[in-house]
Structures are given as C-alpha cells and as structure tokens.
Amino acid sequence: MKQERIGVYVCHCGSNIAGTVDVGQLSSWAADALEKRGVVVARDYKFMCSSLGQELIKSDIVELSLTRVVVAACSPHLHEKTFRTACQQAGLNPYLMEMVSLREHVAWVHSDKALATQKAKALISGAVERVALHEPLDPISVPIEATTLVVGAGISGIQAALEIADAGQKVVLVEREPSIGGHMAQLDKTFPTLDCSACILTPKMVTVGSHPNINLLTWSEVEAVDGFVGQFTVTIRKKARYVREDVCTGCGICMEKCPSKLIDQVYEAGLGYRSAIYRPFPQAIPKYPVIDKANCIYFQRGKCKACQLFCPTTPNAIDFEQEDQILQLTVGNIILATGYDLFDARRIPQYGYGRLANVFSSLEFERLCNAAGPTEGKILLRDGVSQPESVGIIHCVGSRDRNYNNYCSAICCMQSLKFAHLVKERTGAKVTNFYIDIRTPYKDYDEFYQHVLQEKVEFVRGRVAEVTDAARRPGEEGKLIIQVEDTFIGKQRRIPVDMVILSAGIEPRHDSKEVSRKFGISCNGSGFFTELHPKLDPVATMSKGIFIAGCAQGPKDIPASVVQGAAAAARVLGTIQQKSLDLEPVLAQVIDQKCSGCRICSNLCPFNAIGFDLERQISTINPALCQGCGTCVSACPSHAISGTQFSTEQILAQLHGLLAESFNGNGARTQSPAFSQAELV
C-alpha cells in the first residue's frame, strides 16, 4: 500500500490553546515521532484559520504533494468548512482533511500543561491513523421545491409566511386552532408603546387570509413528515369544520343560537364562554366558525341542529356530513412557529390560583383588560361586579425557580409593568409589584419602567412565600394577604390586597417534544426547539431545511418573535433561490448483502432517515436525510451499515493511534472533602 503524505497543523488560537498546550513541542513531536506513519510536515501557527494560516496549508499541499491533512485547532463545528475549502482550493479532496478539537477537548477543559500536551499528542496520533483511511467524497446535490410549509400562525408564523409570500413564493400555513393570531390576539395593549394588540395584528391577519401565495389551512395539523430538505412530503389533517367555507358568510347567527355554551379555555383563557359552534373572536381569520364535536349536542346526543335551522344561507352552510380531509403536499422547507403555553400556576398551590377566587393568571388579566373580553375591558374581581382597590402583581411565577423552570421567561417583567400601568390608569387602585429582579433591556423598555415608577406603583423586592386568605391581624379580613420577605429591609411583610395577578412564565408547548420528533429536530431539556447555533444560527436546526421561529425556540416578546419569523423566511428564500442544495456526503450506507432486515436500526435513527425495502427485505438509508451521526452503524448486529468517514476500519485506526500515544499518570487528585457545621444542622 502506498504511504500517504500527511501534513499536521497545530493552531495556537491566540492563547486559547497555546496557554494550556505546548504547541511548539507538539508540532516538533509530530514531525519526528509520526514521520514513520506518513507525516511529512508539521507546523504550528498563531491563527490557522486566518488567510495566512490557510496559505500555509495550501502551499504545503502543492509543494510537498500532501495527500492528507490534519488540523489540530478548534471544534469542527466552527472551522471544518474553512479548512475543507482550503484543501479544495489547493486541489485536495476536502474530505481528506481531519480536525482535532484541541481547544474544546483539551485546552478549555484541562489546566496541567504537561498532561494536556500529552493528551493532545494522543488525539493527533489518532487523527493521523484515521485520516490515512479517508476516502475522497463528492457532495450530494438535491433540487429545492419552492413551496414552504409554515406550522403555527401566531405572530412569528404570520410574519414568516408574509415575508415569503410577498417575495413571490408559495406558502402553506397550517394552524391547529380555528383562527390564526396565536397569543397576540388575546392581548390587550402591548409594551412598551401600549398600542392595541389587535390593531397592529389584524391587518397582518387579513393580508394572510387573502394573500394569493398563501394556502391557509386552519383547524389543521401536520400528521407526518417524510423526505428531506428540498423534497419534504407532508401529510396534513384538515379537520372537518362542519361548516361549508364556500357558502358561509360569517354572519355568526349560528353561534348566538347554539344552546351549548362552555368555558373557552384557549382564547378566553378560561375567563369567558363560547358556544359549541364558534369562532374564537370577531376578527378571526378565516371568518368561518367550526363545530367542536365533543361539545355539540347534535353530535353527542343526536338532536339539536339549531345552527342549521337558523343559518340563513342557501344552500345551508352547516354540513354535519363533512369529514376530515387528508392532504399530501410537497414542500422544500419547513418553518416551525408553534409558540408557547402559559405556565400553569396551579402547580404552585401556595399562590392560591384555582383555590382563591381573586387570584388571576396573566392571560386571564389580559382578557379582563381587553375591550372584547368577558368584562368589556373593565378590571373586576371574580364576582364580575366589584373593582379592586388594591392589586398585587407577582413576577417570575414558575420562572427562575429550580422547582419549576430555571430560565427567565423574558417577557414577564415588562408585562407586569404594563399591568401595573393599566390598573393605575383604569382603576386608580394601589398597585404593588413583587419582583426578584427587574429586567428591562431593549429599546424604550427601561424608560417604560421609569414611567411606571413615576405613577407611584410600589415595588417590593422578594420572592413571595404565599398568598393566603388566612387573616391574622385586623385589616386583613376578607383580603388576600401576600406574605413576602422584603429583601431591602430584611423583614417579613404581609400586604393585604383585593386582587393578585400571577405573571406566569412561558413554557414550551405541552406537545413540543412530540412535534420535534415528528419533524426530526431536537429540543433542549425544557422542551424548546434547539437551534443550530445559539448565537450565529438561531433559526436553523440540525435538520437541513427545517427552521424555527418565535417562542417555540425560547421565551421572547413580540418584536423578537417577528425578527425570528423574518429571519427564518430569509433563510428559506435563500435556499429557494439556489434551486438546489449541496449536502454533506458523510453518510451511513447499507451493505445490501449483509443486511438481514431486522430493522433494529430504523427505530434508532434520530433523523428518520432509514426506510425499508419491502421487496428486497432490507433497510435503506435516505442520503438526504442521513446526517452521518453513526448511530445505526454501531447498532447493526450484522455490521451491515458502514459510515463514509465513519467506517469501522477508520474508527479502529483512530483508536489504535490514540492508545499508542496514551499518557502516563492519570492526574486524578485525592482530596479529603470538608464539611461545615452550619450546612448540616
């Protein structure tokens, strides 16, 4: 076998790597010790990723006729593409380059320089053995279907759909509720400018409803997703509305006449009612109502049809015979904008939500304030009659609390300040905010806070211990008492109020994990969808062609949701314009003769890339879906799956090289742990 000619390049990354690893010793060691194994040159340089650093590699490839390259620098997540491109420009197939993560795997996690350098040697030794077995690969090109699927029509999904549609491309917008709008449609005023939420939202909703490039499917859900970037096949269930969209005029008579009234848990946040045939709010898009079968008297008991009787259209718009429709569509890209659920404050029973009548959730309060809400915008207690004279607003309910969610919900401080202002403005009641920190970054937000301070709203810093109706002192009878440690004065306080508002946090949708599995993307521990890179690629995901936007990605306010919707749209438009896309050829491949058809692999693939050829009774891997993770390669009991760039031979060679250079002394220190009296009492 011909000996490969390998170049090894060690990066200092300023002092990031050089501070912990002896880079000079490392490169001279590689030149000497690995010479027998094909290393013909080894160099170290301050910033390998700079153009001068890349030049070093390129000129060596040409002048020393290198056939393989090892770059020991940062994680391949960051610069693999840079060095692959450099190799390609010098005429070397880019897949004949291997990276060693000296920074993340060595420098940043160790402090002992000698041991760190030893570990770096072992890793480079492994890479040299492995790269010799690399094979030249060519990228796979796939065509991009121009239509885009947007799932969820809250403000972020609406924005994404409009951007794409306005750019002249087709969008299928799928929303599970009867109307688009999401949470923003429930709000009254929006911080910090206090413009009416409906006033700024409904024009966009109307545009969506009539846009020639948007195919709007409400009361619908995506059931299955197959295929891959450029060519996804999606199966959508369009639930029966029992109302014919071609004849219904949206007059709303049916909703008035329907005798089945129930509490509206979604749009009215449990504070108002709707009928079994309903449209959540007057400006709903589309205007056609739906019949909620589970609560319809006719569907449950076989008698009623009041809606049909009173519907003034001919032919009658009510059609009890309608059935769910299953649609299959091909789309090139997908944007998930499924939003959030409000934290259920019943989970903190000591705050009394659900037990004490005048404890309200934040969304309930939005409905109270809203002129279209159950009290026509009057801020009233649960009896629906009396006005509160004092109101307590508790921040961070279910957020920044290790019992529930560790994260900050990002919107509740501003939303609580907004509430304080609205209560002051509309009732003149005494308002006290209970907070642990006030977080008001972004344009004009802190100014809003200053303004609310001027309105004589009181602020108590402390995590509220409980809300109780157990009076202890005179003056507390008949009130809700908020018990809190005021951390500014270091004292326990009891503050009696008429109304308590809980600023509940933002949580992932209850079904976000299920949805993420369906679309083959991942979630963080809480259940928010995971972006490709938290700073540099916040709307893309690990699955090519699938983008995320809005609160589905993490808690955020309306401006940020809109920004992400637009950003996702820009990414999608970019790929549509390219017409085709190059995919990584780093893949798993089934060796047909060895496959026994056991299908162990197909359930394990996190990207749903493995199908089954019924005729030949073997598994097949979809090259466009496979991300080359290697899970199936290691799981196959017949060794019938091999990974390009991850073959067993390559992995064993890497291990061989690594162990050959394994280091002496394990570096573990023994320490007798100390304990303090105070902690144990």
Add this chain to the structure above:
Amino acid sequence: MKPSNEEPYGYYPGCSLEKNALAYNESTSAVANVLGLKFEEVADWNCCGASEYLALDILPAYALISRNLALAASSSGSHSLVAPCSACFLNLSKVDHQMAEVPALASQVNEALAAGGLSYQPGSITIRHLLDVFVNDVGFDRISSLVTHPLYELRVAPYYGCLISRPDYEGVYDSPEYPTGLDHLMTALGAEVVDFPLKTHCCGGHMTQISEPVALELIRRLLQNAHEYDADVIATLCPMCQLNLDVYQEHVNHAFGTNYHIPILYFTQLIGLALGIRAKELGFGREFVSAKRALAKIGKARPAPKKKRKPSKEALPMPQATEVEYR
C-alpha cells in the same frame, strides 16, 4: 419504596409515642392490625435528639441518630424505617441524606458507631413518615373500601406541620409547600375537608419552653384559622403539633381572650374511627380538649350534596381544577 408483602416495615416510635403521644401509638397499631400492616419495632432504639441536640454539636447528634439507622439496617427484616413522629422522621432522614452527601461526615459518624460495634451505609434503608405509608402504599381506594363508619359531616382541618414535607428528600409529597395527601385521606374517610391555608405552618415546636409569647401567637394563628374555616377538629400527624395545639389551647384562650374548643386528633385516630375500631382502643380520652362534642357531630348518612349557589350572571368562571396526581 413499598416493601413486598412479606416484608414488614421497620418501626421507630420515638420517645413521644411512649408518653404524651400514647394515643398516636395506640391508634397506629390498632389501624395497622385492621389493614394488615406489619410494623416491627427496632430493638434497643434511642432518642433522636429532637431539635435541640443538632444545634449544639453536630457529630454526637449525628452519631446518636444514626445509631437507630444502624440498628434498623442490621435487623434483617426490613429495608424501610417508619417514624410516626415528624421530628424523628426529619432527623433520621436528614442524617441519612447528609451522610450520603458528605462522605467525610459519614466516615466520622461511622467511627463513632464502631465504638458500639455498629456501622451504617447511607441509603441502605428508606426512611418514611407514617403519613407517606398511608398515602402512597395503602392508598385512598383501599382505605375507603374498608370504611364502615364514615365520618360524614365532620369538618376536618388537615394539619401537616412544618417538618415532614420540606425538604422533601424522597419526593413523596405532591407539593412540599401545599401537600394534599392528608386532605385526600380524610376525604376517603367520608369527612368534609377544609382547605386549611396554614396546613404547613409551624406550631411553635419547643418555643413554648423558650419564649411562650412567640409560641402562643403561632398556636393562636392556627386555631383562629381553623375556627374561621369552621373546622370541628384538626387532624395532625406529629406529637409536637398535637401537644402544642391541644395542651396550650387553654393558655391561648387565656392570653388572647378567645374561646377556642377545637380537639386536636391524630389522623390515625380518625382512620380508626372510620374503620369501626372502638374509640377506647384508639386512645380517645387522652386529649386535653375533649373530642366528645365534635365526634357527636358525625352524621349517620351521607349528607345531601350541598347545592352549589348558582353563580350570579356577572361572575367570572374560576380556573378549572385539574386532579392532583400522586407519585
């Protein structure tokens, strides 16, 4: 961990149950008989040090407490240790927990235990409060199926005290701040349960001996609240709570000019009554504030469901309740 059918529970009664809380001990064993629960008392157990000793010197206090754990672990019969007293329960589980967390402490404690030929490996037994056994092992369904004398119309304020649910090391309570296990248990007996807001507040503990005014104020709040909620009795699960609320009720009335008469009963006494066990076997009569009047209230028949006052037309709906799930 629920012991298998044959395996008995290790039982650590603690000092109180031999003296002031005799009624708790008697009712526990009477009820256990009916339910077929096997409690095997740890031989030669010693005092848990209550709350004071820990504040004086950690190591001897931990050694004292862990001796009980060592004895319980070495008596082969069981892998769990049940304490009916909340203070004992907290001390035992705290020591088990801290020995596991801090190995250096564990080795020093074990050095002390070795002097008596004992040793204890943290985590080798599960320490449980008696309430947890009823709620999570016996279960509400089983108990309600055995009820022969339901406590209809008796309004019970379920009082957990401050020691058993916080910290919830084993994660057995639905909510450490506002648990509902005892509430559900009382409902299973047919009683009418009041949503007792002070259910996990402190009874004053040994404060009666240190600063009586402070203790009396804490006791007063509990009595006032139970009274305002029209509770006929307070159900307790801790000898300290029972003693403070019962014995000092007269002092409270005297100090604050109130006239409370609320019997403070062990939850096991109420279970016993509902299972048809005779009051005498359950230690009734030992309480200072007599339970006679309250128990006479117990109705013969299931009360007609109270007519829900029709909410006025304007009233806004309450948040819809979801059932609390038990782990």
